[in-house]
Each structure stands twice: as C-alpha cells, then as structure tokens.
Amino acid sequence: MSESPNESTMGGSAHRPDATVGTAVSAVFSSDVRTKAKQIIARYPVAQSALLPLLHLVQSVEGYVSQAGIEFCAEQLDLSKAEVSAVATFYTMYKRRPCGEHLVSVCTNTLCAALGGEKIYRTLAEHLGGEERPLGHEETAGEPGTPGSVTLEHVECLAACDFAPVLQVNYEFFDKQTPESAVELVKALQRGERPNPTRGAPLTDFKQVGLQLAGFFGGRESDVDGPSASPETLRGAWLAQEQGWTAPAMPDDAPLPDVPEKK
Ligand code: FES
Known part of the structure; x- marks a missing residue:
C-alpha cells in the first residue's frame, strides 16, 4: 500500500506546512472559543486536566491541531508548548494535518x-x-x-x-x-x-464532532445519548444475568487519592 500522497486528489495536504506557523493565536481563536476554553477548564479541579477536551476544541476550529492550537492550549493551561505537543502527538485522535470534512x-x-x-x-x-x-x-x-x-x-x-x-x-x-x-x-x-x-x-462532520468531544452539544444532547447497544453487544450481559454471575462488589470505603487544590 502506498503511503505517498496523490497531489491531484489530495490538494497537497500531506506535505503542506502548517499554515498557522507565525500566526498570532488571537487571530485564529475567537473570543467565543476562549470562553468555551474557560468553561472546559472550570470543569476540572486541576486546570491542566482540561488538556484533552481543549485539544478537541482546537480541532473543532481548524480541523486539526495546528501550531497555533498548541500555543493556545499552552497559554490557557500554563503548560509549555512541548508538553502540549507531547500529548497531541501521542493520541491518534488529534490530527497534525488538516482533515477533510x-x-x-x-x-x-x-x-x-x-x-x-x-x-x-x-x-x-x-x-x-x-x-x-x-x-x-x-x-x-x-x-x-x-x-x-x-x-x-x-x-x-x-x-x-x-x-x-x-x-x-x-x-x-x-x-x-x-x-x-x-x-x-x-x-x-x-x-x-x-x-x-x-x-x-x-x-x-469532523469539526462538529470535535466540539461534541469537547463537551458542547448545541442543544443536541439527546442525539449523542442515543442507544448504541445491540443484541450482539448485550448477549454476554444477558448470559451473566441468566446464570446469576456478578462481579465482586466495590468496597464502600475505597480510598480516593488526594487531589491538590486548583490554582
Ligand atoms: S477488530 Fe475491528 S472492531 Fe475489533
């Protein structure tokens, strides 16, 4: 299988340099996106825990995680660009080149x-x-x-x-x-x-899903709550029910790790 790009059909996306390099972050991310970023961060006791949904938010704007997106996340979370890049390049759901619709x-x-x-x-x-x-x-x-x-x-x-x-x-x-x-x-x-x-x-589309993965549904929460299970998926659970099989109960007093105060 070829991994080489087909420029005639791809619009040269495979080797195109990041168009946001050298672009001010403020020119890429609107005040609405900044407001959403603050809302995401407020969900977590530790601001840096918001990095994954923040990267999805960035992807919802540009269809990938651009260099400007990396800088935006770093600014919002008081992280270095290297730290954000390390996460963005580890998970395959974050794309480093512009995606299709x-x-x-x-x-x-x-x-x-x-x-x-x-x-x-x-x-x-x-x-x-x-x-x-x-x-x-x-x-x-x-x-x-x-x-x-x-x-x-x-x-x-x-x-x-x-x-x-x-x-x-x-x-x-x-x-x-x-x-x-x-x-x-x-x-x-x-x-x-x-x-x-x-x-x-x-x-x-891919950008809209990025927004959903960041936790914004635009009044369509019921859409993403739709049933996704099927008889094939549930057969094991039904069998366990028939046979009376259960998992060991969780202890009521399981200790929780200490969480540092949010700064
Ligand atoms: S191998 Fe394709 S869904 Fe598991």
Whole structure:
C-alpha cells in the first residue's frame, strides 16, 4: 500500500506546512472559543486536566491541531508548548494535518482484518486516490475542510468486533461493511450526503464532532445519548444475568487519592 500522497486528489495536504506557523493565536481563536476554553477548564479541579477536551476544541476550529492550537492550549493551561505537543502527538485522535470534512476510520485489526477490513481499506484508498496512487494513511481526498473532502485512516480495534468488519465516519459506527458498501458510503459523503450511522448519533462532520468531544452539544444532547447497544453487544450481559454471575462488589470505603487544590 502506498503511503505517498496523490497531489491531484489530495490538494497537497500531506506535505503542506502548517499554515498557522507565525500566526498570532488571537487571530485564529475567537473570543467565543476562549470562553468555551474557560468553561472546559472550570470543569476540572486541576486546570491542566482540561488538556484533552481543549485539544478537541482546537480541532473543532481548524480541523486539526495546528501550531497555533498548541500555543493556545499552552497559554490557557500554563503548560509549555512541548508538553502540549507531547500529548497531541501521542493520541491518534488529534490530527497534525488538516482533515477533510469527514474522517473515515477503517478497522484493520485482527477480527475485522480476517473478515475483510484490509480489503475495505485498500478499496477505499483506491477509490479516493486512484489505483496508481492509492490514498495513504491520514491523507485527504479533496481540499481539507471543504465540502465532500474525506480523510482516510486505518485504525486499531474499535471495540466493535461483534459487528466486524466496521468503519467509523467522524467516530460514528457503520457496522458489517463490505468493500462495496464502504465505497457507496464514501461516495455519498463526497456528494454532501450524511447517511445515518448503523447506531449512535446522527452524522455531522469532523469539526462538529470535535466540539461534541469537547463537551458542547448545541442543544443536541439527546442525539449523542442515543442507544448504541445491540443484541450482539448485550448477549454476554444477558448470559451473566441468566446464570446469576456478578462481579465482586466495590468496597464502600475505597480510598480516593488526594487531589491538590486548583490554582
Ligand atoms: S477488530 Fe475491528 S472492531 Fe475489533
């Protein structure tokens, strides 16, 4: 599988330098974003605990964690840029290059791979980049952030093996996929449609999901509270209930660690 970018379909996103380098942080993040950042920080007894949702907030603005985003988080939390970068580059949900309107994540871990996940990924890579130069991991077809642009990635187990092979669009599940169904789904995204996920919340886009992951739902809390379990997922719990199996009870007096006072 090629990891090289296909400039004709990707808009050169793979090697584009960070457009925010040298840009004042205040020019990128509005007062509304700063207010949201303060609200996030207020949720935690220790301000620095807010870094993960703050990085999602940053991603909701630019579709990735830019250098300006790193500086913004560092300023808000009194951390060094190196400390923020260390976290942003550790977790794969934080993207260091601009993403498409939609992020398509194909599980290629053991069970999905055995049931066709690798083939789904290869087929989508060829659909989005062409047979000669299939799209590589975390590369984007189309100009990042514009309608119909799609970033493709392969991911490890999505904890949905009972529906293998699965993929996600902006972290919403599409279960029991085939190469054909996956291509139809991506074609619909490219046309500007938002097909319903198999379960969970309705589809939005990558930036909007960043806002949700930062804890802002814009009055659509009920959407993300939707049921996502299914008979396949619950079968173990039902079996345990039938057999009377239970987990050991938590002691009432389990000691909690001391938390330093918030500064
Ligand atoms: S291996 Fe794909 S969801 Fe677990």
